[in-house]
Amino acid sequence: MAVTEKNTDRGLLSTSIWAVGVRQIVYMALGAALYGGLSWVTNVIQLPSAGNVSLRPAIVIPLFFGAVFGPWVGLFSGGIGNLLGDYVSGYGVFWNWDVGNALLGFIAGLAMLRTWGRYTSTRNIIIAEIFAAVGIIVGIGFSSYTEIWLSKLTFVSATIGYFLPAAGSDLINGLILLPILLIAYNAARARLGRG
């Protein structure tokens, strides 16, 4: 049987946050496409930025998909979404950044262990924010510091050149937009009678 969901006292949820059924596959693909697509769109329309922090709102996609649909969906949305964004832009394939973004989505998805994908309370939204912040630091940290080995950078250069601008920008973008998306998602679920 392909269906992996059932009505529980926690609502319409997967039987396990680790399950990969039809629902997860579709959301993995959708998350990756949204991440790649939004990265491409925001590159094309040249969003204004302040200081060194570029406006890269797309980072919220793997965080949101991870937090709502589980760690595997977050992992896939981040990794394949980043690959897709680079692919469409013609930049090629840079595996360490794909893996870093996958880690970011995966760790954000671990919030489901505490929240079960329900973000109807402030407490659960804060939990999602904490996991998202940890995910960004670990994921971007992985990508940045593997450059020490791959591009022979020094630790200071990898920190100042990659980690601080990328993680700083992603933290600001992700942590502002994630609660907005979670609240909007709750409202949409309630409107459709799934709340």
Next chain:
Amino acid sequence: MLINFPYIQRDTPIHRLDPRAKFLLLLGYGFAAAQTSNIWIILAGLIGAIWYYSQAHLKWVETKRVWIFITILNLMIIISNYFLSGGAVVKGVDMGPQHILFSLPFIGFKPTSPYIGPAPLIFSVESITFMLTQAMRNFSIAFLAIAIPYTTDPSHIGAAFKGMGLSDKFAYAIDLAFRFLPTVSRDFSTTLDAQRARGFEIDKLRGGIFGKIARLAPMVVPVVIGSVVGAEDIISAMELRCFGVGKRTWLVELRTTRRDRILITLSIAGFLLITAWNIAGNYYHSGLLHALQTQGIPNFLLP
């Protein structure tokens, strides 16, 4: 604003290669190049990568934007690394005292408080060679990486990952992501136009950084939530067709040719050879077996 994949349909040796061979070449070369800072080995890799790229027959006008971006990014990284490290050569390279050509007064990081202070910026034969090696390594990887999106049909990517051992479910999700992409970018475009018609000026967002990001919500939220809600229909349709119950077949079936198998074998063998050479270099402290641990600077260049 319609999304276009950069793939350019041509009949060249690189276009005809199996995507798996291209990915393995990139990974094999990247991992091998990361193990050495010997200028001659990296130079050989760069020449090989340029030859490979030239076989794709990509025109400058087709890849200009990407090359400008990659060149600026690489130069910024290399130059900033030089300045931030005070011209130091990365650890792991076996070298004696540096042959200093000149040094400039500069600032550098210190191990004790206040952690930053005056320090000379050294320009030595070794540090300049190291900077050149770094640039060549990054560009050689870029030659292999940039060729992939321009020479690989996006509809082959899912099948390629399946062929590299990924499960049917994940490989299909990759295939589906490539199919969703044009729809998603069209939705972004429609939403952006609709919001602009309501007076939303994305090019002139007001406020500080936090305000600007919060004001992006009218563009991001409708597309994401609309897509998530709309995906329910796709899920229902796939479940009704019993997706995932049996073994999946693929419309595109990749078959390796002799040339693909040679390239895959060379990629794996090259990586293993460099790794073995690198390990051997830790036991032999001079001669050819120790070459990967040196910069390979010829004696006539040393003052």
